[in-house]
Amino acid sequence: MAQLILYGLIYGGIISLGAIGLTLIARILRFSHFAHGDMMALGAYLALLFRVTFGFPMWVSAVAAVVLTAVAAVAIDRVFYKPLRRTGPTILLIASVGVALVLRHVIQFFWGAAPQVYQRGVERPWIIMGLRIRPVQAWILIMAVLLVAGVWLFLQKTKMGKAMRAMADNMDLAAVSGIDTERMIVWTWVLGAALAAAAGIMLGLDTQLRPAMGWLMLLPLFAAAILGGLGNPYGAIAGGMIIALAQELSTLVFNTAYKPAVSFVLMVLLLLLRPQGLFGGRA
Amino acid sequence: MEWGGIVGYGLFLLIYGGIYAISALGLNVQWGYTGLFNIGVGGFFLVGAYTSAIMTKGPDFSHLGGFGQPFVVGVLAGGVLAAVLALLIGIPTLRLRGDYLAIATIGIAETLRLIVTNEQWLTAGVWGIGGIPKPLFSTFGSAYNAFYAVLVLAVMGLVYFAIERGIRSPWGRVLKAIREDETVAQAVGKDIFRFKLQALVLGAFFMGVAGALFAHFVGYISPEAFEPMNATFLVWVMLIVGGSGNSKGAILGAFIVWVIWSGTEFVAAALPPTLGPRAHALRIILIGLLLMIMLLVRPQGVLGEERQVSKLLRPGDGSRQASAGG
Numbered sequence: 001m002a003q004l005i006l007y008g009l010i011y012g013g014i015i016s017l018g019a020i021g022l023t024l025i026a027r028i029l030r031f032s033h034f035a036h037g038d039m040m041a042l043g044a045y046l047a048l049l050f051r052v053t054f055g056f057p058m059w060v061s062a063v064a065a066v067v068l069t070a071v072a073a074v075a076i077d078r079v080f081y082k083p084l085r086r087t088g089p090t091i092l093l094i095a096s097v098g099v100a101l102v103l104r105h106v107i108q109f110f111w112g113a114a115p116q117v118y119q120r121g122v123e124r125p126w127i128i129m130g131l132r133i134r135p136v137q138a139w140i141l142i143m144a145v146l147l148v149a150g151v152w153l154f155l156q157k158t159k160m161g162k163a164m165r166a167m168a169d170n171m172d173l174a175a176v177s178g179i180d181t182e183r184m185i186v187w188t189w190v191l192g193a194a195l196a197a198a199a200g201i202m203l204g205l206d207t208q209l210r211p212a213m214g215w216l217m218l219l220p221l222f223a224a225a226i227l228g229g230l231g232n233p234y235g236a237i238a239g240g241m242i243i244a245l246a247q248e249l250s251t252l253v254f255n256t257a258y259k260p261a262v263s264f265v266l267m268v269l270l271l272l273l274r275p276q277g278l279f280g281g282r283a
Numbered sequence: 284m285e286w287g288g289i290v291g292y293g294l295f296l297l298i299y300g301g302i303y304a305i306s307a308l309g310l311n312v313q314w315g316y317t318g319l320f321n322i323g324v325g326g327f328f329l330v331g332a333y334t335s336a337i338m339t340k341g342p343d344f345s346h347l348g349g350f351g352q353p354f355v356v357g358v359l360a361g362g363v364l365a366a367v368l369a370l371l372i373g374i375p376t377l378r379l380r381g382d383y384l385a386i387a388t389i390g391i392a393e394t395l396r397l398i399v400t401n402e403q404w405l406t407a408g409v410w411g412i413g414g415i416p417k418p419l420f421s422t423f424g425s426a427y428n429a430f431y432a433v434l435v436l437a438v439m440g441l442v443y444f445a446i447e448r449g450i451r452s453p454w455g456r457v458l459k460a461i462r463e464d465e466t467v468a469q470a471v472g473k474d475i476f477r478f479k480l481q482a483l484v485l486g487a488f489f490m491g492v493a494g495a496l497f498a499h500f501v502g503y504i505s506p507e508a509f510e511p512m513n514a515t516f517l518v519w520v521m522l523i524v525g526g527s528g529n530s531k532g533a534i535l536g537a538f539i540v541w542v543i544w545s546g547t548e549f550v551a552a553a554l555p556p557t558l559g560p561r562a563h564a565l566r567i568i569l570i571g572l573l574l575m576i577m578l579l580v581r582p583q584g585v586l587g588e589e590r591q592v593s594k595l596l597r598p599g600d601g602s603r604q605a606s607a608g609g
Contacts, residue, residue, distance in 0.1 A: 026382075031382070032382040032385060032386065034322070034385075034389075080575055080579070083579055084578060084579070087582060089381075089382075090318065090320065090381060091578060091582065093320060093381075093382065093385060094320075094322075094519060094523070094574075094578075095574075095575065095578055097322060097516065097519070098516075098571045098574040098575055098578075099571075099575075101511075101516055101567055101571050102567070102568050102571035102572065102575075105564040105565075105567040105568050105571070106564070106568060108561075108563075108564040109561050109564040109565060109568065112561075215511070218389065219386075219389070219390055219393060222386045226383070226386070230382075255401060257397060257400070257401045258397060258401070260393065260394075260397065261393075261394045261397055264387075264390035264391075264393070264394055267386070267387070267390065268375055268376075268387060268390070271375045271376060271379060271383060271387070272375040275378075275379050275383075
């Protein structure tokens with residue numbers, strides 16, 4: 001049980017990082033970004049490129065992958081999403097489904113469909129107070145906490161972070177206050193994609209890399225974002241933790257294969273009972 | 284390619300194009316006319332296929348079965364079960380923002396795929412269900428595909444006329460009003476939740492029927508056949524290419540995109556075998572780019588939506604005469 005909660009925290013950190021970007025994009029760009037999971041996968045595979053193909057150390061590979069994923073996200077926005085932005089959020093949504101499938105299969109084209117890992121060999125887990133944790137999992141947990149704290153400081157203390165929150169809160173008011181909305185959209189993509197890439201790399205470190213890994217993360221990501229009240233980055237963090245814990249604990253009762261369905265069921269229940277999310281926000 | 288091959292390909296085109304067209308017609312009711320975001324087309328298609336397969340087969344110990352119902356009962360049951368599923372999904376989500384429906388439909392499609400993969404007693408899991416009866420197979424023998432093409436096209440025609448009638452009725456006008464401006468539709472006293480639910484359920488029924496027709500043609504189904512790419516995304520591309528909000532567009536798009544989709548298979552087959560496994564990925568990238576280009580260049584699709592003008596405004600009226608006569 002305590003072991004499951006520990007795994008839940010690790011997985012929750014990963015989901016939270018992805019859900020923060022998703023929720024900010026949903027609020028600032030006003031559409032549900034269905035390619036967010038596949039952006040995670042892109043980040044994970046770019047890190048694989050630097051780590052395995054070029055032989056860089058893991059942290060260098062991770063930083064390079066995060067930067068490149070952010071660049072890719074801005075490029076995709078310029079080419080595909082920006083021209084469609086005038087036509088309304090519904091078209092953007094279906095366009096992002098298209099981007100998701102293209103990204104996933106670009107990955108499959110270059111890296112193949114077989115699962116891959118950053119590092120071969122089995123790590124001996126540490127045993128701390130009766131709990132088993134692999135060193136790499138400890139790293140993931142520490143990095144996730146640092147990144148979440150970093151995002152919190154950024155949103156809370158920096159001018160840009162405040163502007164981003166203002167835009168998420170009320171787009172028109174932000175625009176008349178002199179916030180350059182188009183520039184902020186670019187920075188929203190940079191932040192969202194960088195966090196997604198970091199989450200994807202952590203997921204790859206924890207388990208393995210598969211082209212479909214991003215698509216499979218989509219439901220937990222959305223469930224976390226909606227649970228936290230779409231548009232609320234702090235809610236997304238809490239939502240990510242709740243979803244991850246629920247998924248891990250569900251294995252006590254249900255077949256492990258149904259883990260992804262748990263987030264879906266939670267989400268539907270929430271939509272029925274409290275559509276604005278657990279933590280306020282406006283639906 | 285000799286004549287036999289061309290005729291064979293033509294029949295496949297009619298059958299698969301027709302089946303996809305029925306799905307696209309269903310999506311057109313939901314998205315094209317009512318503006319409902321269903322990204323779980325594959326889920327409804329899957330329910331139709333599995334339901335009809337299980338209903339019509341004789342006893343088989345590898346999965347639930349032994350009902351031995353006739354083909355027509357199976358297909359209708361497939362449609363009805365898909366419709367019931369849509370009802371269950373629509374109730375919690377249709378009062379909320381459109382995105383929630385989109386996420387919920389993806390969720391149900393993925394959950395269904397998990398269920399058919401893991402519940403062996405029900406669906407035989409990854410082994411899939413084989414030996415699905417082909418209606419009147421012994422009667423037509425070698426000309427079977429020709430018969431099935433006629434059957435699929437007949438069902439497609441039926442669905443087309445049913446939708447056209449509905450859309451040109453007051454009911455259809457309410458759907459379009461909801462798509463254009465929900466608040467206005469609500470302000471004139473329409474219960475928009477009920478109309479949306481009806482559109483979602485009706486569209487899902489057609490998707491279920493399409494799934495059933497697919498199952499009876501291929502004779503074997505497994506969870507792999509319902510990957511989100513094949514069963515959902517392709518239908519969306521078809522509707523957008525053909526022209527959403529236009530039933531003829533949905534049909535046209537289905538055939539155009541199926542020709543492109545099967546054409547890329549020939550291209551993939553021509554590639555050196557070392558590229559083999561990659562060819563599938565390349566095909567999907569091409570279809571994805573087709574959607575992107577279409578959205579950017581011609582978002583209304585090949586046909587676009589038909590303008591519907593009141594019957595009282597005949598071409599002979601007033602200033603329209605000049606342009607109509609010229």
